[in-house]
Each structure stands twice: as structure tokens, then as C-alpha cells.
Amino acid sequence: MQSAQDLAALLAGRVPLVVVETRDEGRALAVVADSAHRTGGPAPVVLRWTVTDGLAPLGAPPGSGQHFTADVGAVLKHIRDSTMPAVYVLLDVHPFLTDPVTVRxxxxxxLNPARVPRTLVLVSHRVELPPEVEHLAARVEVLPPDRAEREAIVDRAAHEWARSAGRPVDVDPHARALLVQNLGGLSAGEAERLARGAVLDGALAHSDLPTVMQAKYELLARGGVLTYEYDLPPVEDVGGMGRLVRWLRMRRAAFDGSTALEPPRGVLLLGVQGCGKSMAAKAAAGVLGVPLLRLDLAAVHNKYVGESERILRETLATAEVLAPCVLWVDEVEKALADDADSGAGRRVLGTFLTWLAERPAPVFVVATANDVSGLPPELVRKGRFDELFFVDLPDDDARGHILRVHAARRGIALTDADVAGLAAASAGHSGAELEQAVVSALYTAHADGAAPTAAHVWSELVATRPLSVVMAERVAALRAWASTRTVPAAD
Known part of the structure; x- marks a missing residue:
């Protein structure tokens, strides 16, 4: 266990203070116990402190601690005055680190660790050390279970079910391998719960994997910055983006590791509002055959210094844990505008750019923007994204396809002649406006007490003034800019 080796080196070096930030308290305690036996000399005594029990040997049952040391000040005085070499694990001491007496x-x-070889290990989900002691501390990351440990967890869950049911679990070897992979990044306890759920019906099959992934997301996605998109449209429903879909299909083998080619990193989609950039992001996940996560960059901003960057780093780390996946960053220009005047905004941009360049996990990024002029140049340059695509207003064929899809989805029968006539009548309409025309036709037909037909859709289309007319100058300027600077998403 790499975490135990790292901590053992710190204990052997008599580092006085070690910080372990983790939500998996049980694994952290196991790491400390393991590291105590790897110091190269006699294993030090390991004691655990909680505010409810006080000081007790590691592994002692609850209620067996020294209750006179339950107060944080009392236990620190006890440790200061003790001459016994030991490792003291203080659990959830972070609320007391703002008290000046506790800090002192x-x-x-x-101070003076050579007099008594002892180390304090502070374990909590988050520990912010005061500056007076920050320079005395080292931090250790408790890594989640590796592949061998996850395999043991899955096998143990299967054996437990077999023992209780009196028959073995029907295990698909390929599904087992995928389950072991998908449990990566979870704590041991979380992985055990999901593994038990996967074998609950007495079989481990591919049908169990989507449920495991959704449960994994719910465990990892905290704070609302990252959301899991459950509803992915069929790729066939995406109209007017044939070039983009082919581009993605050409790179699927490289993304899933089937070839030795360098995997794709992502695309930036620029386009007219309502023309299907969000649909394209969802289609990318469908083409690549992986889950879709949506990142709300605006939600990472926090009024406290350093918090925005920390939230973003944790969110991106969660996306890596859920890899392989597509990470969709919608309307990226609103969160990373070039004219941001705050230091926090520049730091968030720097954090995001560094991650884009250095991320090791297979996370394909799809960023969408309506106004590329609002984006910083360092985000747009090659190397951050593989390609810059422009999603334009749909042509006649694309409009016909979009109308046919939305009409069929809502039970409106259209003949080929109907589709051709509606496509001709809807020049300049975006995909969103075409969908809304179909929806409005349903309301009109319902008010008339009639079944919706192509005539109802036609009436809504001719009564609508599309965005390309309402904001003709801005749309024309955007299309002109993109004509020589981007790759069309359509054929």
C-alpha cells in the first residue's frame, strides 16, 4: 500500500505532524497501523483520540478511552508531557484549530521531536492548519483501493452472497472486470456496498453496470457543480452534424484504448444559439459509449480566497474518478470571460487550463460557447482542444431531419412531401425553434379539438420570427467570423 509506505517514511523521519484529509476514516486508520510496522525499527505504539472517547489504543472498542483526555486541550497537554514514543491519531480535530490555546x-x-520520537496524525475530511504550525506538517494522501483490492472486494461480495443463498453467483468474467474498473476511486466501504448491490440478484452481468455507475456518481458528486446526464439522445437524432459525428467515430478506438494512437482530448463547439451544441455534447457521449457529466463552471466561484480553485480541483478529480467519460462544459465563455477582473477568476482559469493540458485520465471535454470573442486566447489555442467546430443554422436536409424526429417523438405523422414543405418554410430557423414549432402545433391542435398535422406545424413556423431575423446582424457577424476560422460541424 503506497500510502502506508509514504507515512512510514515520515514516521521514521520523525516528522512531528502529519495531515491526512480523507472521508474514509477506516482506511486512514488501517494505513496508520500498517505504516507503524514499516518504520524499520520497533513498531511504535499507536493511540487514537476522539472527542467522545478520549485517548485509547488503536483498535480498542468504543467507550474504552481515557475520558479525562476527551478535551482537546487535555489530550495535547498529556501528549506534550508524555515521554512515551508513540503515534497519536487525532480524529476530527479540525473544529478546534481556530482556538489560540489549542494552536499553542x-x-x-x-517542537523538539528529537526529545521524544512521536508523531501527531490529524485525520479528517478537511484540515486547515494555522500558519503557526503549517511549516511543521506533512500531508499524506490516502489512496483508494487499487485494482487487486477491488477484485478482492468484488469476490468477497460474491462469496458472501453465495454463502447466504446456498449457490454460487453467476459471474460474467467481462462484467466482473468492468465492475472492478468502475469501482475505482471509491473508498473501500463504498466499493463494498456497490459490489454487494451488483450481486444482489445472484448474477453479475453487464446490465448491473449502469446502476453501479449512477450510484458511484451519487457518492462522488457533492456540491452540485457536477451533474450526471442520464438521458442521452440516439446519435441518429442529431441533425446537421455529420462531419462532427464522423470525427468522433474516427477517434473512438483511440479513446477507449483499442489502438495505440494518442487519445483525443476534446472539442470546442461554437455556434448560433439554439442550433444544437448541447445536443452535440450529448451525442459525443453516445458515440464514444461513455457516461456524460456536466460541469457548471459558474458554480465553482466562492467568496473566500482559494475556495473556487479548491472546488474546481475536487470537481475535476471527481471527473477523473468517473473516467472514461465525456465532460460537458456549457457556455464556457460566461465563466471564463477574457475581461474577468478578479484574481479568483484568473486563478480558476489557470487551474482549468493546467488540468486540460495535464489530465491523465480518459476524460473527453466538450466545451460549448456562443461568443468566442469572450474567451481567453490561451483556452482557444490548439493543445487545449483538438478542434474548434462551428454549429451553424441547419440547412434544408437538416431541418427536415430535425422536424421529422420531433414530430415522430410527439405522435405527429409527416409524409416526405410534408417534411420537404416544412423544411422550405423554415429557412433560418434553429433546431430549438423547429422543436418549439412542433410543440406549439400540439397546443394549437388541442385548442381546435383536432389531431395535430403538418398544417399546424406550418402555421407555427410562418408565424415565428427566428433568432436569425431578430438578431440578424449579430448572427451574421458570428457566421462570418467562423467561416474562415472554424471547422463546420455539418457536411
Whole structure:
């Protein structure tokens, strides 16, 4: 276990203070216990402290601690005055680190570690050390279970079910391998719960994997910055983006590792509002055959210094845990505008750019924008994204396809002649406006007490002033800019 080796090196080096930030408290305690036996000398005594029990040997049952040391000040004084070499694991001590007396006692314990070889290990989901002791501390990351450990977890769940049911679990070897892969990034306890759920019906098959992935997302996605998109449209429903779909299909083998080619990194989609950039992002996940996550960059901003970057780093780390996946960043220009005047905005941009360039996990990024002029140049340049596509207003064929899809989805029968006539009548309409015309036709038909027909759709189309007319100058300027600077998403 790499975490235990790292911590053992710190214990052997008599580092006075070690910080472990993790939500998996049980695994952190196991790492500490393991590292105590790897220091190269006699294993030090390991003691655990909680505010409810006080100080007790690691592994002792609840309620067996020294209750006179339950107060954080009392336990730090006890540790300071003790001459026994030991490792002291303080659980959830972070709320007390704003008290000046606690800070001074903590510093007293950490000073002069050569007199008594001891180490304090602070374990919590988050630990912000005061500057007085920050320079005395080292941080250790508790890594989630590796592949071998996850395989043991899945096999243990299957054996437990077989013991209780009196028959073995019907295991598909390929589904088992995928389950082991999909449990990556979870804590041991979380992985055990999902593994037990996967074998609950006595079989481990491919049909269990989508449920596992959704449950994994719900465990990892905290704070509302990252959302899991459950409803992905069929690729066939995407109209007017044939070039983009072919581009994605050519790179699927490289993305899933089937070839030795360098995997694709992502695309930036620029286009007229309502022309299907969001639909294209969803279609990308369908073409690549992976889940779709949506990142709300605007939601990472926080009023406290450093919090925005931390939230973004944690969110991107979650996306890596859920890899392989498509990460959809919608309307990226609104969160990373070039004229951002705050230091926090520039730091968020820097964090995002660094991740785009260095991410090791197979996360395909699809960023969408309505106004590329609002984006910083360092985001648009090659290397951040593989290609810049322009999603234009649909042509006659694309409009016919879009109308046919939305009409069929809502039970409106259209003949080929109907589709051709409606496509001709809807020049300049975006995909969103075509869909709304079909929806409005349903309301009109219902008000007339009649079944919806192509005539109702035609009436809505001719009564609508599309965005390409209402904002003709801006749309024309955008199309003119993109004509020589981007790759058309359509054929």
C-alpha cells in the first residue's frame, strides 16, 4: 500500500505532524497501523483520540478511552508531557484549530521531536492548519483501493452472497472486470456496498453496470457543480452534424484504448444559439459509449480566497474518478470571460487550463460557447482542444431531419412531401425553434379539438420570427467570423 509506505517514511523521519484529509476514516486508520510496522525499527505504539472517547489504543472498542483526555486541550497537554514514543491519531480535530490555546499546545507538542520520537496524525475530511504550525506538517494522501483490492472486494461480495443463498453467483468474467474498473476511486466501504448491490440478484452481468455507475456518481458528486446526464439522445437524432459525428467515430478506438494512437482530448463547439451544441455534447457521449457529466463552471466561484480553485480541483478529480467519460462544459465563455477582473477568476482559469493540458485520465471535454470573442486566447489555442467546430443554422436536409424526429417523438405523422414543405418554410430557423414549432402545433391542435398535422406545424413556423431575423446582424457577424476560422460541424 503506497500510502502506508509514504507515512512510514515520515514516521521514521520523525516528522512531528502529519495531515491526512480523507472521508474514509477506516482506511486512514488501517494505513496508520500498517505504516507503524514499516518504520524499520520497533513498531511504535499507536493511540487514537476522539472527542467522545478520549485517548485509547488503536483498535480498542468504543467507550474504552481515557475520558479525562476527551478535551482537546487535555489530550495535547498529556501528549506534550508524555515521554512515551508513540503515534497519536487525532480524529476530527479540525473544529478546534481556530482556538489560540489549542494552536499553542499543538506547536508545543511538535517542537523538539528529537526529545521524544512521536508523531501527531490529524485525520479528517478537511484540515486547515494555522500558519503557526503549517511549516511543521506533512500531508499524506490516502489512496483508494487499487485494482487487486477491488477484485478482492468484488469476490468477497460474491462469496458472501453465495454463502447466504446456498449457490454460487453467476459471474460474467467481462462484467466482473468492468465492475472492478468502475469501482475505482471509491473508498473501500463504498466499493463494498456497490459490489454487494451488483450481486444482489445472484448474477453479475453487464446490465448491473449502469446502476453501479449512477450510484458511484451519487457518492462522488457533492456540491452540485457536477451533474450526471442520464438521458442521452440516439446519435441518429442529431441533425446537421455529420462531419462532427464522423470525427468522433474516427477517434473512438483511440479513446477507449483499442489502438495505440494518442487519445483525443476534446472539442470546442461554437455556434448560433439554439442550433444544437448541447445536443452535440450529448451525442459525443453516445458515440464514444461513455457516461456524460456536466460541469457548471459558474458554480465553482466562492467568496473566500482559494475556495473556487479548491472546488474546481475536487470537481475535476471527481471527473477523473468517473473516467472514461465525456465532460460537458456549457457556455464556457460566461465563466471564463477574457475581461474577468478578479484574481479568483484568473486563478480558476489557470487551474482549468493546467488540468486540460495535464489530465491523465480518459476524460473527453466538450466545451460549448456562443461568443468566442469572450474567451481567453490561451483556452482557444490548439493543445487545449483538438478542434474548434462551428454549429451553424441547419440547412434544408437538416431541418427536415430535425422536424421529422420531433414530430415522430410527439405522435405527429409527416409524409416526405410534408417534411420537404416544412423544411422550405423554415429557412433560418434553429433546431430549438423547429422543436418549439412542433410543440406549439400540439397546443394549437388541442385548442381546435383536432389531431395535430403538418398544417399546424406550418402555421407555427410562418408565424415565428427566428433568432436569425431578430438578431440578424449579430448572427451574421458570428457566421462570418467562423467561416474562415472554424471547422463546420455539418457536411
Amino acid at each position: 499546545l499543538l506547536k508545543d507538542v511538535c
